[in-house]
Amino acid sequence: MKISNNITASNDEKFLLIAGPCVIESKEQVLETAEKLKEITNRHNIHLIFKSSFDKANRSSINSYRGPGLEQGLDMLQRVKDEYDLQVITDFHVPEQAERVAEVVDILQVPAFLSRQTDMLTAAGETGLPIHVKKGQFISAEGMDNVINKIESTGNDRIMLCERGAMFGYNNLVVDMRNLDIMKELNKPVVFDTTHSVQRPGARGESSGGDRRFAPTLARAALGTGVAGIFAEVHPDPPSAKCDSATQLPLDEFESHLKNWKAIDEVVKND
Incomplete structure (x- = not known):
């Protein structure tokens, strides 16, 4: 699937990286992270799509920071697009936002909790942009066929499917790696969200917990199956992050992970 003149999403070609802070906290935070991620990915010849959210509408607490x-x-x-010549992606939360967000972003993301909402999916499809759909924690891999059909009803078939774990009881997610192969059978590029997959939703009462230690391991496992991309939230100082502080990966450690991920991808795809 063609995303831009120089970026293609394919389960059979080298993986792309969707990365950035969970939520926009400040101009300085976003620009610093974008600049460093571009430097790292340029060194390793990896296509980067920068991600951050303008609003986190599904926070655990009414008092939680949502974004600017x-x-x-x-x-x-x-500014990220203009200053660093990067493709950008962000999520939207009500159908009425799709058209406005599509004026800026290169890819539109449908959040996991909203991935069955017909009006969200058709609004996304009608923008004509590539659509990145997070598979809901409550949806089977096979069930994503219905999601695809809703978007394609608009005439837009530029769809990526994202695995991000399934609910395992309360306050815990697990990843069934079989889902990656099952979704590939739907003939769409598959992305693995390695940081949300180690989340423990609502585990801290007014916020989500999780354990970032396992995110690099899960990314290696996903790349071993052959996927189109890895989604990873990255932050200059994760413990101070205003959202997902337990799961975002430290920016200063990220290059070492990326080198390992690229090596696995090359072996699997015989590059």
């Missing part, structure tokens, strides 16, 4: 909002957030993502 639609207009300020899109302004900052536009």
Whole structure:
């Protein structure tokens, strides 16, 4: 699937990276992370799509930080595009936002909790952009066929499917790696979200917990099956992050992980 003139998403070609902070906290945070991620990915010849959210509408607590909002957030993502010549992706939360967000981003993301919502999926499809759909924690891999059909009803078949774990009881996620192969059988590029997959939703009462130690391991396992991309949230100082502080990967350690991931991808795809 063609994303841009120089980026293709394919389960059979070298993997792409979707990475950035969970939520936009400041202009400085976003630009610093984008700059360093671009430097790292350029060194290793990996296609980067920068990700951050202008709003986290599904936070555990009413008091949790959500982000700068639609207009300020899109302004900052536009700066990332302009200053670093990067493709950008972000999520939207109500159908009415799709058209406005599509004016800035190169890929539109449908959040996991909203991945069955017909109006969300058709609004995304109608933008004509590539769509990255997070598989809901409550949906089977086979069930993503219905998601695809909803988007394709708009005439848009540029769809990536993202695995991010399934609920295992309360406050815990597990990853069934079989889902990656099952979703590949739907003839769409498959992305593995390695940081949300180690999340423990709502485990801290007013916020989610998790354990970032396992994120690099799960990414290696996913790449061993042959996937189109890895999604990873990365932060300059994860313990101070205003969202997903337990699962985001430290920016200063990220290059070592990326080198390992690239090596696995090359072996699996015989590059």
